[in-house]
Amino acid sequence: MHLDHSHDGPAPVSADAHRPDGRRRALRVGLGGPVGSGKTATVAALCRALRDQLSIAVVTNDIYTREDAAFLLRNAVLPPERIQAVETGACPHTAIRDDISANLEAVEDLEDTVGPLDLILVESGGDNLTATFSKGLVDAQIFVIDVAGGDDIPRKGGPGVTTADLLVVNKTDLAPYVGSDLARMAGDAKEQRGELPVVFQSLRSDEGVARVAGWVREQLAAWAA
Amino acid sequence: MSRAALLVLADGRFPAGGHAHSGGAEAAVKAGRIRTAADLAEFCRGRLHTAGLTAAALAAAAAAGLDPLLLDEAADARTPSPALRATARKLGRQMMRAARATWPSAELDALAAARPRGAHQPVVLGLAARAASLGPEDAAHCVAYEAVSGPATAVVRLLGLDPFDATGVLARLAPELDAVARRAAVAAAEAVVEGAAVLPAASAPLLDVMAEAHAAWPVRLFAS
Amino acid sequence: MGGLTLGARGVRATARIVATPEGLPVLEGEGPLALRRTRARGPYHRVTVVGAMSAPLGGDRIAVEAEVRDGARLHVDSAAATIALPGRDGERAHYDVRLTVGADAELRWLPEQLISAAGSDLAMRTRIDLAPGARLVYREEQVLGRHGEQPGTLATRLTVYRAGRPLLDQELAYGPGASGGWDGAAVLGGHRAAGQLLVVGPEFTDRPAEPRMLGDNAVLTPLAGPALLVTAVAPDARLLRHVLDDALRSHLTTR
Numbered sequence: 235m236h237l238d239h240s241h242d243g244p245a246p247v248s249a250d251a252h253r254p255d256g257r258r259r260a261l262r263v264g265l266g267g268p269v270g271s272g273k274t275a276t277v278a279a280l281c282r283a284l285r286d287q288l289s290i291a292v293v294t295n296d297i298y299t300r301e302d303a304a305f306l307l308r309n310a311v312l313p314p315e316r317i318q319a320v321e322t323g324a325c326p327h328t329a330i331r332d333d334i335s336a337n338l339e340a341v342e343d344l345e346d347t348v349g350p351l352d353l354i355l356v357e358s359g360g361d362n363l364t365a366t367f368s369k370g371l372v373d374a375q376i377f378v379i380d381v382a383g384g385d386d387i388p389r390k391g392g393p394g395v396t397t398a399d400l401l402v403v404n405k406t407d408l409a410p411y412v413g414s415d416l417a418r419m420a421g422d423a424k425e426q427r428g429e430l431p432v433v434f435q436s437l438r439s440d441e442g443v444a445r446v447a448g449w450v451r452e453q454l455a456a457w458a459a
Numbered sequence: 460m461s462r463a464a465l466l467v468l469a470d471g472r473f474p475a476g477g478h479a480h481s482g483g484a485e486a487a488v489k490a491g492r493i494r495t496a497a498d499l500a501e502f503c504r505g506r507l508h509t510a511g512l513t514a515a516a517l518a519a520a521a522a523a524g525l526d527p528l529l530l531d532e533a534a535d536a537r538t539p540s541p542a543l544r545a546t547a548r549k550l551g552r553q554m555m556r557a558a559r560a561t562w563p564s565a566e567l568d569a570l571a572a573a574r575p576r577g578a579h580q581p582v583v584l585g586l587a588a589r590a591a592s593l594g595p596e597d598a599a600h601c602v603a604y605e606a607v608s609g610p611a612t613a614v615v616r617l618l619g620l621d622p623f624d625a626t627g628v629l630a631r632l633a634p635e636l637d638a639v640a641r642r643a644a645v646a647a648a649e650a651v652v653e654g655a656a657v658l659p660a661a662s663a664p665l666l667d668v669m670a671e672a673h674a675a676w677p678v679r680l681f682a683s
Numbered sequence: 684m685g686g687l688t689l690g691a692r693g694v695r696a697t698a699r700i701v702a703t704p705e706g707l708p709v710l711e712g713e714g715p716l717a718l719r720r721t722r723a724r725g726p727y728h729r730v731t732v733v734g735a736m737s738a739p740l741g742g743d744r745i746a747v748e749a750e751v752r753d754g755a756r757l758h759v760d761s762a763a764a765t766i767a768l769p770g771r772d773g774e775r776a777h778y779d780v781r782l783t784v785g786a787d788a789e790l791r792w793l794p795e796q797l798i799s800a801a802g803s804d805l806a807m808r809t810r811i812d813l814a815p816g817a818r819l820v821y822r823e824e825q826v827l828g829r830h831g832e833q834p835g836t837l838a839t840r841l842t843v844y845r846a847g848r849p850l851l852d853q854e855l856a857y858g859p860g861a862s863g864g865w866d867g868a869a870v871l872g873g874h875r876a877a878g879q880l881l882v883v884g885p886e887f888t889d890r891p892a893e894p895r896m897l898g899d900n901a902v903l904t905p906l907a908g909p910a911l912l913v914t915a916v917a918p919d920a921r922l923l924r925h926v927l928d929d930a931l932r933s934h935l936t937t938r
Contacts (some may be wrong), residue, residue: 293460297680297681298678298680300678301678318480321479321681321682322479322480322678323478323480323481323613323616323680323681324616324617324680324681325478325479325616325683328478329478329479332472333472333474333475333476333477333478334548335474335475335476335553336476336479336553336554336682338556339549339552339553339556356482362536419526420587429520432679483869487868487869490742490868490872490899492867492868492872493868498867498868500870501863501864501866501868502864502868502870503864503869504862504863504867504869505864505865505866505867505868505869505870506862506864506869507864508856508861508862508863508864509864509870510869522746532848533850533852535849535906535907535908536843536850536851536906536907537852537853538907539851539853539904539906539912539914540893540894540902540904540914541904541905542810542894544788587743622749626761635850635862635863639686639906642735645749652866655849656842659854660840660852660854661854661855661856662853662854662855662870663869663870663915664855664870664877664914664916665868665869665870665871665872665874665900666869666870667902667904667914668896668901668902668914668915668916669903671724671894671896671902672896672899672902673895674894
């Protein structure tokens with residue numbers, strides 16, 4: 235009679251490492267960073283690099299709903315059923331940090347509908363340097379900045395730059411044009427992050443997203459161990 | 460009851476997804492029907508006495524111990540817009556997650572098992588209030604306040620409305636919020652004896668119409 | 684049958700219709716509610732409610748009951764709009780409609796508008812009980828005030844049960860006696876006519892209607908059960924009817 239709900243098992247309460255059926259859930263990797271730094275392009279490149287070996291899905295958190303999801307769909311990096319958009323009410327950092335309920339729903343729905351999954355990439359909406367993911371939502375997070383946003387960003391620090399499990403400095407091919415000093419950025423990042431890894435990448439180069447993809451594979455190996 | 464538990468449940472930062480919803484305000488702003496603090500006040504007042512009252516009474520009835528599945532059915536009958544039913548169930552599922560983590564209870568578990576895609580949010584909130592040892596009128600207060608605080612917060616973001624004006628709107632609605640919560644609790648007490656059919660079913664045509672229009676927008680800031 | 688009572692507190696009157704596949708064994712008007720058997724529409728028995736008085740006045744309690752028994756088809760309309768008018772002592776009037784539709788039966792309930800005149804106070808209650816296989820086409824329209832007039836106070840409740848389970852329950856309240864905000868951006872937004880068209884039928888069980896905007900101020904939605912509802916507001920009665928008529932026509936022709 236009622237058309238709006240179906241009946242299956244109860245949802246887990248929190249970001250448990252296991253699904254209700256006892257299987258281990260997918261590794262969740264968050265990608266955050268300022269507007270225009272290349273988060274969505276990195277997600278797209280990661281999907282292309284990893285999709286043949288891994289079962290992947292993506293959750294996007296847009297400022298305006300569905301824009302980033304639409305980009306991924308247009309570029310056909312994954313089948314549409316593997317991409318879910320979370321609507322964030324003009325506050326993308328709230329949805330990945332303070333109130334993660336909608337994102338948890340999205341990752342669980344993806345596991346239910348297209349699982350079993352190895353990896354779920356959770357992309358934040360473009361936000362400021364303080365936006366980080368809740369540990370209740372992701373197992374590891376990547377913070378993406380770019381050389382054109384100013385080469386002083388690593389020096390300024392902030393939770394994203396300082397604490398992310400991987401810092402990606404994107405668009406290195408633009409450095410000569412915008413006057414960014416890559417060596418200085420690397421030094422500042424080292425100062426802020428200690429031993430935490432940093433990758434300088436240009437998605438236009440032959441190497442592309444390979445080192446970030448390699449880092450994701452390492453996380454996955456540790457998660458599955 | 461614990462007044463502090465009520466504050467936890469009513470807190471806008473309670474992680475149950477409300478921040479992404481405007482309660483119809485985004486559509487009303489786009490249609491030019493909300494431009495000023497006075498428009499916001501009339502919008503909130505209308506929402507409070509219609510959808511707000513109906514939801515508050517459902518929550519109060521759940522807190523009073525009525526069968527949540529019957530209340531969920533009653534909520535469906537009171538929600539002709541499929542966009543608003545989907546929103547209510549989505550928020551109900553998010554509320555369920557937060558409530559089970561915060562105030563674990565067998566009744567919440569049972570409803571989560573019966574409605575894995577989410578029951579209507581006020582019903583879940585009522586059960587959560589019950590699990591937190593709050594009463595029906597407390598649950599009604601929470602829902603009634605949510606019915607107006609969501610739009611007020613959203614309009615601050617959408618119009619750049621002075622946040623002091625928006626908060627003033629909420630403060631001036633306080634006597635009506637109290638009255639709606641009391642009415643909802645009285646109806647819930649009647650429903651314990653006579654069944655869910657006696658609960659209020661106050662509705663607002665424009666909220667229903669605009670909810671469907673909003674759901675079809677390709678680009679929007681709020682989920683509803 | 685109660686008989687017309689003219690008490691100190693206004694009219695008490697109930698009109699009754701019973702339809703079977705063969706005919707209309709009960710057709711009893713009373714007081715302000717006269718019933719006329721009118722020319723049948725296809726397989727439908729047809730009854731027209733003729734407003735013999737400008738009822739309901741404040742203090743009146745009037746009711747219409749229609750029972751469409753298994754397999755019967757009934758079309759009910761009205762000769763003119765119903766106008767709620769103030770009584771002498773400002774008392775509220777009550778108008779109850781009780782409709783029952785049996786298995787494989789169909790009711791088309793398509794009256795003219797209900798107009799809430801300045802100073803009036805009317806509570807209208809409609810309760811519809813549908814058997815599992817019953818079909819219903821039901822329209823209601825509320826117009827706030829006669830032309831250029833302030834609205835009266837109007838409260839309506841439409842409750843529909845199908846197979847004993849709630850299908851639709853809606854209360855509307857407008858005018859000076861209603862709770863605040865009724866004319867604001869959430870409820871009417873300055874519109875002076877509001878209406879609903881409800882269509883219930885077993886065909887929606889497998890194929891629910893798709894939600895669809897009907898212009899800026901009306902929408903067609905599938906209910907959680909096998910039914911669709913058109914919800915509309917408009918500046919006036921004529922524009923409202925236009926929207927509901929379009930929806931009704933498109934439903935009746937696609938079926």
